[in-house]
Amino acid sequence: MRGRIIVVEDDVAFGRTLAATLAEEGYDAVPVTTPEQGIETIDAGPPPDVVLTDLRLKQADGLAFMERAREGDPDLPVLVMTAFGSIAGALDAVRRGAFHYLTKPFKLDEMLLYVEKAVFHRRLLMEHARLRRALPASDPTSELLGQGPAMQQLRALVARCAAAEAAVLVRGESGTGKELVARALHRASGRAGGPFVAVNCTAIPESLMESELFGYEQGAFTGAQRGRRGLVEDASGGTLFLDELGDMPLPLQGKLLRALQSGAVRRVGATREVKVDVRVVAATHRNLEDEVAAGRFREDLYWRLNVLVVRVPPLRERREDIPELAARFLARATPPGGSPPRVGREALALLAAHAWPGNVRELENAMTRAAVLCGSGEVHAADLDFLGGFTGSPLEEARRHLPTLASLQEEYIRHVLAHTGGNRTRAAQILGVDASTLYRRLGPARAEPTVD
Numbered sequence: 001m002r003g004r005i006i007v008v009e010d011d012v013a014f015g016r017t018l019a020a021t022l023a024e025e026g027y028d029a030v031p032v033t034t035p036e037q038g039i040e041t042i043d044a045g046p047p048p049d050v051v052l053t054d055l056r057l058k059q060a061d062g063l064a065f066m067e068r069a070r071e072g073d074p075d076l077p078v079l080v081m082t083a084f085g086s087i088a089g090a091l092d093a094v095r096r097g098a099f100h101y102l103t104k105p106f107k108l109d110e111m112l113l114y115v116e117k118a119v120f121h122r123r124l125l126m127e128h129a130r131l132r133r134a135l136p137a138s139d140p141t142s143e144l145l146g147q148g149p150a151m152q153q154l155r156a157l158v159a160r161c162a163a164a165e166a167a168v169l170v171r172g173e174s175g176t177g178k179e180l181v182a183r184a185l186h187r188a189s190g191r192a193g194g195p196f197v198a199v200n201c202t203a204i205p206e207s208l209m210e211s212e213l214f215g216y217e218q219g220a221f222t223g224a225q226r227g228r229r230g231l232v233e234d235a236s237g238g239t240l241f242l243d244e245l246g247d248m249p250l251p252l253q254g255k256l257l258r259a260l261q262s263g264a265v266r267r268v269g270a271t272r273e274v275k276v277d278v279r280v281v282a283a284t285h286r287n288l289e290d291e292v293a294a295g296r297f298r299e300d301l302y303w304r305l306n307v308l309v310v311r312v313p314p315l316r317e318r319r320e321d322i323p324e325l326a327a328r329f330l331a332r333a334t335p336p337g338g339s340p341p342r343v344g345r346e347a348l349a350l351l352a353a354h355a356w357p358g359n360v361r362e363l364e365n366a367m368t369r370a371a372v373l374c375g376s377g378e379v380h381a382a383d384l385d386f387l388g389g390f391t392g393s394p395l396e397e398a399r400r401h402l403p404t405l406a407s408l409q410e411e412y413i414r415h416v417l418a419h420t421g422g423n424r425t426r427a428a429q430i431l432g433v434d435a436s437t438l439y440r441r442l443g444p445a446r447a448e449p450t451v452d
């Protein structure tokens with residue numbers, strides 16, 4: 001059966017003709033003459049796929065019938081038939097939810113065409129609804145991996161901030177997942193259906209930044225043959241992600257602040273402003289307080305953006321997530337169909353002890369590399385040799401090379417000294433020894449300048 005069609009037409013003969021034509025094409029067509037009968041037929045079931053109704057029925061208004069029929073089934077397509085000359089009424093019906101209209105007199109082929117379209121539309125909507133129900137309700141923050149307490153808290157915070165309209169500032173070291181957080185904020189927000197526009201403030205040369213962000217008018221500068229809208233306008237209705245905001249040049253910061261305050265942008269070379277509706281998420285690995293103190297970041301912009309702050313912790317502060325992340329990244333690096341390598345015990349100890357200055361990105365890269373290097377079902381410590389190169393931690397070195405206590409001690413002192421920038425008094429404090437002990441341990445005083 002091609003579909004069930006209810007035909008409401010008070011001209012009995014015409015109604016029968018329509019139903020007969022539909023039946024010939026394989027539809028289950030039910031002709032009725034009043035809206036009441038139409039509703040009764042719908043309520044008795046089976047539910048129709050399409051309703052074809054006259055708009056000017058003798059006893060009742062076709063529009064009221066249409067609305068009543070769609071009450072219990074908002075996706076029900078209704079085709080309305082109108083007399084020639086009442087297009088206005090037909091358009092009104094379409095505005096109020098009719099699928100389309102047919103102006104009498106019409107050819108039966110035309111009617112068949114619209115019925116076929118309406119049935120197709122109906123089936124698509126039903127299939128779409130079915131697929132949506134079948135999908136697990138996906139959590140927009142689920143891409144942020146990590147089952148440890150820090151990441152659980154972070155996901156909960158992201159979900160709460162997403163619901164707000166205020167700007168969000170995402171802070172964290174390089175590679176901690178700030179961009180991933182920004183995308184999750186967008187997907188979990190009411191703007192998820194709108195655009196997510198990422199702007200990397202480091203990547204755009206200062207001279208181009210204003211026109212990139214705010215757009216330009218035709219003839220605004222040499223080469224501007226046509227005007228173009230900027231990234232802020234592109235993000236309207238969605239989220240504008242300002243990555244590395246700490247690197248935005250001062251003059252642009254002022255223009256950005258003005259745009260945020262007024263909710264409007266002025267294209268380069270334009271006299272008028274254009275309204276924009278954007279939610280700003282900014283990220284930076286810089287310490288913005290230091291930048292403000294140094295005069296490189298506008299304090300008013302800082303306060304404007306510092307409303308909701310999401311701090312993404314470095315990987316070394318959430319080492320409990322390392323095994324899970326490592327396994328997921330190894331799985332990602334394995335071609336489809338293959339089985340990902342396991343992480344051996346020693347290798348895992350190495351991962352757990354590493355300092356991860358490059359955070360999750362470094363771990364991801366390390367696992368991609370290890371998946372290639374290991375060439376077997378297991379990642380061994382030797383496959384992670386390259387990590388040693390930039391650990392900077394004597395303790396990690398010790399795990400592999402087993403040096404003597406004396407050499408380890410000296411190395412550790414040097415490590416702390418490097419940390420304090422050569423300040424021996426600070427180093428001694430950190431090490432919990434007095435300065436003279438420190439000199440003695442380091443051997444005869446060298447011609448090293450002290451910074452005290």
Ligand SMILES: Nc1ncnc2c1ncn2[C@@H]1O[C@H](COP(=O)(O)OP(=O)(O)OP(=O)(O)O)[C@@H](O)[C@H]1O
Nearest residue numbers: 143144145173174175176177178179180285360361
């Ligand atoms: N919690 C996480 N779960 C899964 N993958 C992550 C997580 N955090 C980061 N990553 C991955 O690590 C890489 C770096 O993340 P991202 O680009 O978001 O970091 P970032 O903080 O923006 O870094 P940068 O400051 O260098 O721009 C990406 O490939 C990202 O998918």
Ligand SMILES: [Mg+2]
Nearest residue numbers: 178179243283
């Ligand atoms: Mg980033």
